[in-house]
Amino acid sequence: MTSNSDTDxxxxxxxxxxxxxxxxxxxxxxxxxxxxxxxxxxGVKATAAELCKQMGILLPPDMREYHLARAS
Numbered sequence: 571m572t573s574n575s576d577t578d579x580x581x582x583x584x585x586x587x588x589x590x591x592x593x594x595x596x597x598x599x600x601x602x603x604x605x606x607x608x609x610x611x612x613g614v615k616a617t618a619a620e621l622c623k624q625m626g627i628l629l630p631p632d633m634r635e636y637h638l639a640r641a642s
Contacts (some may be wrong), residue, residue: 584625596620 590597592602601608619633 581627583642585621590626596624627633 589596592605592607597617597620600620601613603613615633619629621634622629
């Protein structure tokens with residue numbers, strides 16, 4: 571296990587630019603469906619994939635496929 575002092579948390583700074591408003595287009599069909607928050611397992615996975623994409627993190631194949639299927 572790595573200690574916090576050895577972890578580079580600078581990549582998380584990219585989250586500052588993410589539009590977290592419920593009306594942001596990137597969440598439609600992922601964690602917001604018909605104006606309501608979607609808390610299903612698939613919604614959480616799609617949201618995680620979108621956040622990784624916005625941070626520039628390479629997605630594992632299973633998340634990449636899911637993200638592409640959700641992309642509009």
